[in-house]
Amino acid sequence: MHTLLPFFLAMVAAIVLLNMLAAKWKIAYPILLVVGGLLVSFFPGLPIVKIDPDLIFFIFLPPLLFSASWSISFKEMRKWYRIITSFAFLVVFFTALSVALAANYFIPGFTIALGFLLGGIVSPPDAVSTGAITKFVKIPRSTSAILEGESLLNDASSLIIFRFALVAVGTGQFIWQEAATSFIWMVLGGVAIGLLFAWLFVQVHKRLPTDAPSDIALTLIEPYIMYWIAEQLHSSGVLAVVAGGLYMSSKRMIFLNSASRIRGFSVWESFVFILNGIVFLIIGLELPEIVDGIHVKGIPLSTAIGYGVLVTGVLIGARMLSSYAALLSTMIFRPSVMPHASSRRMRWLMPTLLGWTGMRGVVSLASALAIPVTLADGSAFPHRDLILFITFVAILLTLLVQGLTLPYIIKRSRLFNDIFEEENEAIAHQKLKHELKQHTHAFLKDKHENDLDAQATVEKILKQWEEKAKAADDRWMNDKTKAIFVEMLESQRQYLSECNKDPDFNEDIIRQQLYQIDLEEERLKII
Structure with a gap:
């Protein structure tokens, strides 16, 4: 040793x-x-x-x-x-x-x-x-x-x-x-086992009082559990992990909080x-x-x-x-x-x-x-x-x-x-941010116009979110404004999730923007 x-x-x-x-x-x-x-x-x-x-x-x-x-x-x-x-x-x-x-x-x-x-x-x-x-x-x-x-x-x-x-x-x-019977069971059984255990893991993350370290630790052992169970039942452990991973990936915004997603990305990488x-x-x-x-x-x-x-x-x-x-x-x-x-x-x-x-x-x-x-x-x-x-x-x-x-x-x-005439990523990114800004502005005006002191506060929140300017004094971020800010970020996530249903939207760009929202939420916690 x-x-x-x-x-x-x-x-x-x-x-x-x-x-x-x-x-x-x-x-x-x-x-x-x-x-x-x-x-x-x-x-x-x-x-x-x-x-x-x-x-x-x-x-x-x-x-x-x-x-x-x-x-x-x-x-x-x-x-x-x-x-x-x-x-x-x-x-x-x-x-x-x-x-x-x-x-x-x-x-x-x-x-x-x-x-x-x-x-x-x-x-x-x-x-x-x-x-x-x-x-x-x-x-x-x-x-x-x-x-x-x-x-x-x-x-x-x-x-x-x-x-x-x-x-x-x-x-x-x-x-x-x-061989044919075994093949069918390996494919169908592997997928079914992966989806079943992935659903169970999602429920564990959602229902237990987990934090970022425990969430990350669980995600590290979950693929081993899916693989081992599937192999013990003589089905495909590989398909179990793939099916389970795809399911959990699609639910990541539901059962993982922003801290778990940010830190988990670095640990897994x-x-x-x-x-x-x-x-x-x-x-x-x-x-x-x-x-x-x-x-x-x-x-x-x-x-x-x-x-x-x-x-x-x-x-x-x-x-x-x-x-x-x-x-x-x-x-x-x-x-x-x-x-x-x-x-x-x-x-x-x-x-x-x-x-x-x-x-x-x-x-x-x-x-x-x-x-x-x-x-x-x-x-x-x-x-x-x-x-x-x-x-x-x-x-x-x-x-x-x-x-x-x-x-x-x-x-x-x-x-x-010359192939696949796609929109330039930088232009697509800017377009998405512009649409997200419009959505956020409309959300704040519709939901919290009476709670905010003035239009300047709305603009300040928007600028803070976009990180185009940092306020010299964060005392303006009181408990009420923090709650509005968190609600605004969640609205942005929902908006981006809807955008992702459009086949023309680049999912990589949407994921980048979601990651920025997670970072903003984490920064909010230390103010």
């Missing part, structure tokens, strides 16, 4: 330093973390990082999925649900099938079951990597919503494939009828950042041990690298093919929802960019590490080290090749300069 604790503290410090370097060099931090972990792994005397395969999913997945479900726009997910679900389920299955067939044909000793196991591991693109890379370039919110929505659901579909393939490898048989950083560092730190395992099995390193390159090529090709198939099917069956493009060339370039966003990362590594060391009969799990190595190569190549070139391709193609 005394040896490992300094090592893990050093890992956190390295994560922070590498993230600062990534921001300075404008490189996605997962790329530097993987490379940094690989370089550090060659230092002599470092302790070997080992995580119990049975715990790898439980430690990392619930909080990462829960956080992602809170940050995504559910309104945008509903708008683009067809392409999101097709990429999250059909494309993942097609990718896993392609990998299974290629592995069975080209890798000696790889059965179809092992191929599907490998395919389930490497098929889901990583949302963290994609988000970290695309933040350096401007992409439409619709594209961002598609990628984020896909990443939430494809983890579940890939892990379902992984679980069935694991059973097939262990038992040597695969019964389609039982740091927590998820450290978790992601640890996983990406582990990817690099695990490589030497994986290579040793390959040597023990008598597989030359060059051959193993070739297998990794082959599987990576299949992944990229399958996603590219799926992207163009999605475009063609949209043109044939749903031409009304085709995105605008300045030319036919630009329209046909879009699937290339969507297909090039398939970086692999956290879920693929977690799945590979979760493969048991031995089968139920005590024999070694077949090709475990080779699967781990191929996964590492796929993660490394997609991060380095696709991750480093994606921003350049987007900028060079200028595709998103």
Whole structure:
């Protein structure tokens, strides 16, 4: 313990330093973390990082999925649900099938079951990597919503494939009828369990006298509870966390107060950042041990690298093919929802960019590490080290090749300069603030005109809310005015919630404005 604790503290410090370097060099931090972990792994005397395969999913997945479900726009997910679900389920299955067939044909000793196991591991693109890379370039919110929505659901579909393939490898048989029944229960049961427990958690937050620290502590354990209960009932823990997270996210303004929302955002941002950083560092730190395992099995390193390159090529090709198939099917069956493009060339370039966003990362590594060391009969799990190595190569190549070139391709193609003619965010933000100011002024005039001393007081409150000017003396903010101010802020929240029902409103801008209202309410408490 005394040896490992300094090592893990050093890992956190390295994560922070590498993230600062990534921001300075404008490189996605997962790329530097993987490379940094690989370089550090060659230092002599470092302790070997080992995580119990049975715990790898439980430690990392619930909080990462829960956080992602809170940050995504559910309104945008509903708008683009067809392409999101097709990429999250059909494309993942097609990718896993392609990998299974290629592995069975080209890798000696790889059965179809092992191929599907490998395919389930490497098929889901990583949302963290994609988000970290695309933040350096401007992409439409619709594209961002598609990628984020896909990443939430494809983890579940890939892990379902992984679980069935694991059973097939262990038992040597695969019964389609039982698999179909299990699949239905995993999907429907996972969603139902997540929604049920999310509703219970919301009631706990609402009915118990919680404060910000207790609210945050509860949100940290809630995804683990949803995941564990679902897994104990043999349904999908991933879908339980995603469904529960989406439900709780939609109710955040009801069961969390402003202090819990503000402080919780900071805590979760740091927590998820450290978790992601640890996983990406582990990817690099695990490589030497994986290579040793390959040597023990008598597989030359060059051959193993070739297998990794082959599987990576299949992944990229399958996603590219799926992207163009999605475009063609949209043109044939749903031409009304085709995105605008300045030319036919630009329209046909879009699937290339969507297909090039398939970086692999956290879920693929977690799945590979979760493969048991031995089968139920005590024999070694077949090709475990080779699967781990191929996964590492796929993660490394997609991060380095696709991750480093994606921003350049987007900028060079200028595709998103002409597609999706959206209102400039700054203009949209100003427009929303202006409409909110008008609503607030009307609310004060209608509800509290007799309570306020004069029109100047109204203007003073408005200026205080907008933070355009700060009063030199806060004695004017008496108990009566504070109550009016709090009521005004709640009216603003309700107004923004109504605005969010309009599909033309950008939910990110609305969330930013809600965050500003929370800050204003917290500032009011210390006056």
